[in-house]
Structure formats: C-alpha cells, structure tokens
Amino acid sequence: MKRTLLITGVVALVLTATTVLHAKEITVRGKLQKTVEAGGWLIAASDAKYLILNAKEITVRGKLQKTVEAGGWLIVGNDAKYLILNAKNYQSNAWFKESMSVEAVGETKDVMTTFMEGTPFEAKSMQPLEQNVATPGRDDNRRITRVMVAGDSIVQAQPDTAIVTVSVVTQNRQALSAQQDNAAKTDAVVRALKAAAGSGAEVKTSGYSLQAQRVYKENQPPTITGYEARNSVTVTLSDLTKVGSVIDAAAQAGANDVAGIAFTLRQDRPARDRALSEATREAMSKAQVIASALGGRVVRIVEVQEEGFQQRPPVPTYQFEAMAAKRDVATPIEVGALDITSKVQLIAEVEN
Numbered sequence: 001m002k003r004t005l006l007i008t009g010v011v012a013l014v015l016t017a018t019t020v021l022h023a024k025e026i027t028v029r030g031k032l033q034k035t036v037e038a039g040g041w042l043i044a045a046s047d048a049k050y051l052i053l054n055a056k057e058i059t060v061r062g063k064l065q066k067t068v069e070a071g072g073w074l075i076v077g078n079d080a081k082y083l084i085l086n087a088k089n090y091q092s093n094a095w096f097k098e099s100m101s102v103e104a105v106g107e108t109k110d111v112m113t114t115f116m117e118g119t120p121f122e123a124k125s126m127q128p129l130e131q132n133v134a135t136p137g138r139d140d141n142r143r144i145t146r147v148m149v150a151g152d153s154i155v156q157a158q159p160d161t162a163i164v165t166v167s168v169v170t171q172n173r174q175a176l177s178a179q180q181d182n183a184a185k186t187d188a189v190v191r192a193l194k195a196a197a198g199s200g201a202e203v204k205t206s207g208y209s210l211q212a213q214r215v216y217k218e219n220q221p222p223t224i225t226g227y228e229a230r231n232s233v234t235v236t237l238s239d240l241t242k243v244g245s246v247i248d249a250a251a252q253a254g255a256n257d258v259a260g261i262a263f264t265l266r267q268d269r270p271a272r273d274r275a276l277s278e279a280t281r282e283a284m285s286k287a288q289v290i291a292s293a294l295g296g297r298v299v300r301i302v303e304v305q306e307e308g309f310q311q312r313p314p315v316p317t318y319q320f321e322a323m324a325a326k327r328d329v330a331t332p333i334e335v336g337a338l339d340i341t342s343k344v345q346l347i348a349e350v351e352n
Contacts, residue, residue, distance in 0.1 A: 151284070155274050162238075163263075164250075164261050167257040263335055
C-alpha cells in the first residue's frame with residue numbers, strides 16, 4: 001500500500017559515493033516506496049525520488065480507530081493506516097478515545113501482526129490535535145482530585161446444601177461401660193443416617209470425647225463420679241427436603257443431641273458475581289455524586305479493591321424435644337434464604 005507524506009528536512013544530493021554536491025532544507029511531497037535494499041524507503045515525487053536517510057522516525061496525523069482484533073488501535077489518516085504497537089502507553093489519557101484526532105511521532109516496525117490492518121508503528125509521543133481537549137501542560141486551571149469510596153451489597157440466594165451434626169451422649173460410672181454403650185448407639189445412628197440421607201449424602205465422624213465427671217467440694221480434691229462419652233456425626237446432603245427426616249432417624253436410633261444445622265451455597269458463583277456487580281455500581285454512583293458536588297466529573301478509575309464475600313446463613317428452627325416425644329410427626333425445618341454480601345473500595349480521579 002502506498003502512502004502520501006509531507007516531509008520537511010535536509011536532503012543530500014550525492015554524485016558519487018564520497019562527493020556531496022549541495023545540501024539545503026526543502027519540502028518534499030510524494031508517495032512512500034520501499035527500496036531494493038531491505039529496510040530502505042523512498043519518497044517518490046512526480047519528477048524525482050528521494051532516499052529517506054532517517055526513514056524510521058515519522059510524524060503521523062489522523063483519527064484513532066479500534067482494530068478488528070480486540071484491544072488494538074489504529075491512527076487513520078487520509079490515505080494511510082498505522083497500527084499502534086504500544087497503544088496501552090496512552091490509553092490512560094482522557095482524550096484517548098475513538099475518532100479523536102491525534103499527532104504521533106514514532107517509528108515504523110517490520111513486524112507481522114494477526115490481521116495486518118495497517119503499518120506497524122511504535123509511537124514515541126502522542127497528543128490530541130483538538131483544541132478543546134485538556135492535556136497536562138495545556139490548561140493550568142485543570143485540577144485532578146482523587147476520591148475513595150466504598151460500595152456494598154446484599155443479595156439473597158437459596159441454599160443448596162445442608163450440614164447436620166448430631167451427637168450420641170452416654171454416661172456411666174465406669175469409663176469402659178460409657179464407651180461401649182456409646183459405640184453401640186453410634187453405630188445404629190450412623191446406619192440410620194445413611195439410610196435416611198440417601199446415597200448422595202456424606203456421613204462422617206466429626207468429634208469424639210470421653211471425659212470424667214467430677215464433683216468439686218470446698219477444701220477437698222475433686223471426686224470422679226462417672227464418665228461421659230460423646231460421639232458427633234456430621235451429615236452433608238444436597239436434598240434439603242430430607243433434613244427433618246435425617247434428624248428424626250438420628251433421634252430414633254439413639255442420638256440425643258443436635259449440635260447444629262447449617263445451610264450453605266456450594267454453587268455460589270452467580271450470586272457472588274451479582275453481589276460484586278451491585279457493590280461496584282454503588283461505589284461508582286457515590287464517586288459520581290461526589291464529582292458532581294465538586295462541580296466536576298469522573299475521568300478515570302485508578303484502583304478497585306474487592307474486600308471479599310460473606311455468606312450469612314439462615315437460622316433454622318427445630319424442636320428436638322417435641323420431635324422425640326412425637327415420633328410420628330416429622331421434624332419441621334424452615335430453610336430460608338442466604339444473604340450473600342460483597343464490599344468494594346474504589347479510587348476515582350475527578351476533574352474539576
């Protein structure tokens with residue numbers, strides 16, 4: 001592709017390999033052509049050809065335009081396109097946007113790109129040509145203020161996993177008797193839990209203790225009156241409708257303590273993304289309100305920090321005593337919704 005350039009510079013007219021006849025500053029108009037020698041360039045005018053001695057550094061004027069390839073930028077002149085190889089060095093400027101007229105000084109590069117949309121060009125400097133664009137050094141009244149804001153959000157989601165912990169507690173004057181009694185009852189509880197929870201559930205021991213029971217009297221050493229054995233079993237299941245049945249089965253098999261019920265969300269990515277998005281929008285809204293109050297506008301987001309997520313589980317309600325007394329009535333469990341919280345801190349630059 002040929003390029004038409006306007007170049008002002010010093011041209012040396014060479015008669016022989018060592019003799020220079022004359023040198024002066026002239027203005028040359030013509031089209032760019034490659035020379036026979038690799039890496040060389042000519043300006044072909046209507047009546048002469050000029051060998052460019054410093055062909056690499058040129059000045060390019062045109063409008064900024066995005067390339068077909070994501071993230072790429074061009075400078076599009078009247079009859080030429082230049083692919084900016086280092087566009088990221090200038091994208092933080094407020095004026096760097098599509099259709100903005102710019103002037104750039106740099107070098108063309110002999111590199112291959114995916115789509116070859118223009119001549120590869122590495123800019124050493126770039127500035128906007130429009131007079132109403134504020135740039136550092138052009139407007140002494142321009143002032144940038146940094147503001148820090150926070151945004152938070154709470155979204156609700158239905159849990160998909162229940163975690164139930166039950167315990168078998170036995171007591172006896174003899175440690176061995178307390179332990180053996182507990183082992184027999186716990187074995188029955190584990191079998192009952194596996195049957196009630198189904199094949200997809202996970203049943204595992206989560207705690208075990210055998211402790212002496214002591215009586216303390218004033219001015220006397222403590223006296224051991226018996227022993228207490230405690231075996232805790234945790235069930236993790238995805239079918240939340242079986243939670244009440246699991247508790248009932250555990251109680252009927254010999255469990256006498258429900259240590260806790262928790263609900264959580266394993267597949268939490270959609271809810272977390274929604275919470276993060278809402279928190280970010282709230283932070284941006286606060287930054288824009290502050291900018292408006294200052295009589296300016298938000299021109300750049302400098303930094304965003306995510307402070308993490310938190311699941312606030314619903315508090316289930318159950319009545320173990322009533323369930324144990326009326327075994328023909330299933331234990332009611334109300335699951336409720338989880339609160340997914342997200343918080344974001346944002347630093348914005350306000351031009352005022």
